[in-house]
Amino acid sequence: MLLPVIMAGGTGSRLWPMSRELYPKQFLRLHSENSMLQETVLRLESLEVREPVVICNEEHRFLVAEQLRQIKKLSNNIILEPIGRNTAPAIALAALNAIKDGDDPVMLVLAADHVIHDVEIFHAAVEKAIPFANANSLVTFGIVPTGPETGYGYIQRGDSIGNLDEGYKVKCFVEKPNLPTAESYIASGEYYWNSGMFMFRAKKYLEELEKFRPDIYEACKKSLCELPDGMDFITVDKESFALCPDESVDYAVMEKTTNAMVVPLDAGWSDVGSWSALWEVNEKDTNNNALTGDVFLHNTEGCYINTDEKMVAAVGVKNLVIVNTKDALLVIDKSQVQDVKKVVEYLKINQRSEYKHHRDIYRPWGKSDLVVAENRFNVNRVTVNPGGKLSTQMHHHRAEHWIILAGTAQVTIGEKTFLLTENQSTFIPIGSIHTLENPGKIPLEILEVRSGSYLGNDDVIRIKDHYGRN
Template sequence: MNQVHIVPIVLAGGSGTRLWPLSRQLYPKQFLSFADKHTLLQQAVLRLEGLRIPEADTRPGCTVGNEEHRFLLRDQLREIRQSGWKILLEPAGRNTAPALTLAALHAVDETGGDPILVATPADHAIGDADAFASALHGAILAAADGSIVLVGIRPSRPETGFGYIRCEGGGPVHRVGSFEEKPDFATAEKFLAHGGYFWNGGIFVVRASVWLRALATFRPDIADASRAAWAARTTDDGFVRPDKDLFAAIPSESVDYAVIEKCPAQPSAGFALKMVALESDWSDLGAWDAVWQIGGKDPQGNVAHGDVAMEDSRDSLVYATSRLVSTIGLDHIVIVETPDAVLVADRAHTQDVKRIVQQLGDQGREEGNVPRLVHRPWGWYDRIDGGPRFQVKRIMVAPKRSLSLQMHHHRAEHWIVVSGTAEVTCGDTTMLLTENQSTYIPLGQVHRLSNPGAIPLEIIEVQSGSYLGEDDIVRLQDSYGRH
């Protein structure tokens, strides 16, 4: 084939509720790491960034994510030195079909041509990077001729939690015959014995023009609304934002339901749907049982993370983040400990964790969405303790960063420097504080905390007042575009 352009795309808009309490709405699973030094998002980017296809020119990629996660996206890309990736921000969740469409329109604008899109989820674990690259190579060659190509995962067990792709014909590139919804166990066993069924991993390889034409054919409402939101986009501080109101009008739909599953059902539309097989360990980490599946196991089949002591326990996962967790005489159990919530579940029921998250939401509790340690563009804060009229936080400010210039109507604050150097603005006064020094911010006073140094700044903040919510922040000036 003639040389083509490839644009890698990572779809990073998921919420990961079934990995609660480690994964929360404000810090979902794609930003977490499991059995690897890199987060799932970083692994996805690095796998695509490492693509070297002789027949193709790989361009800088893009990731599509939630507006709320913009600083997490940027910081995690910078950590792996991929700041050249563009970040497309969704003002609201509209599923993967609009997300892929934004990426396709971006790729056309960036290349000025008809690039091949290689789109993967941000939250999957893939064991063999070479096998993944080989599968993508075959998919890219097939997509260059105008096919829509899926990467299917050869099943290693009768799995009931995934959808399946039924393939026809031999060779490295298969024709897709149909799609099967999540089966019961007996049907999954038949799929595994048949050999022509593959797990649907949500990995798509397609020319931008083919995707846009297919979407316009099957779902013109999504196509037109996505184009309108993209045409009215804005760009600031490296973020690309489609118009908020126009984006909200886009129907929510997945790539599979909007286009992919319609192709074999409507052959007269003229879209060739093919699949290449990924011969590798793979998991979508859709529940804690999947984390157990990929984890390193002891002779009793247990997977332990953190400070864990287990006795007479088998085939269990214990994930501790802040304290010692011990088990005695437990089998087939999942325990996940975080500073503000603990999950205990049978491994067979971990798909139902989302019901707990829903229950917490119905009760108006924030533990379902917000972790105790909250990331901010300047660093993070950890809510250590609290009660009526007081709250204690541990705050880290990254080097050369600062909080907004702000004031509070209902609380005063005491700051004690634990390590590093703090530059404190309080009214008309600016001062430098170092380890063991402290200051007081009266209620209603305009103030700012900055880190002028080269190492992280850590302080303890004690808040006191009649109301201590995060919405009692009046930002007068902010480096990150927040209001």
């Protein structure tokens, strides 16, 4: 049985303001009801696979756990990277974890943030690759190009192996080409886009990694902690992993090994690497507009418009991307979407929150949305999932007032524990130890009013935390 390894470590900013450092692309619902991570997991259904391993940034662990819970694919195999070190180390961690009980599974390595339209063709390509991987090849899936893209690396195929078009030796990997070169690649029919999806045996990958990059291999071996913590996350030692070189699997292994193979994939793939790419893969109206949310159009063509709550009216405009979130709005020409990085740079330099997180902040127990922010008081709308528990905590600088809007809360303040339901409220003085949980079956909605001289989220002394955040 295949072991799916899903790489969910990206912190891409190319889809800002929808993607944020704390809520990147793979967690967004960009193309369906499900997030891209969820789609990636669900796309494996009907293949014979083990429970997937997800590798993500430590900061995203509760998001990953919650998104897997939502699609009823709870996983004990979430590997937490304390820092990003690119794909070669990430896959090494997954491989080392996979072989620790003497096993040697075939790993299907997937990115958590790609769109694949035709799942059956994808499955067929995966099935084709299995015998090659079993025979110790390192398989990369080569996307059959639909045009002379200059934004991707290419793979040139060599001799055919097996039946017609089942797979090829890799002749070489090439960097992102210029347009004439890309055109010659397409004309030759010998080139594929480098998708970043792979299949190989865990031990074979580690063997090749040890051969070509023993530094990465050793650093990963040292970093993988022996025991998963209480939350069933697989943790990685930060100090050791920080010493691991930052390298892609292509550079570290695939371009060097003599066992590289390519299996063609022609399944409507996109890495959705920009707003214009998202426009391309989405459904459009008769004027070529791709729309999400409450939108009114007049005399408008070729636009991508996404609004999360308020109404957007677009009149007399062409080829614009308009993305409206609770705290930031982007209006950008579709031909210049790569310049969204200028905005993110500006936000980082000015230490603004809009590059890091949304107005909604996701927590292991649910989320919190800052609806009113003033100097001396602010108001959060807090949603606690069924079974969710806030940490037992205390604040030095703020008092809190909670009103229950929906559901039932079990509140503890000092020594007292009591239930509150819709329309009831309580007050937590500065310095009181308190906690709250949702003992019910429906989400608990509360309104939290903070008041005091300092209202930052970092004024919290955690006495006990159900999620290991002490």
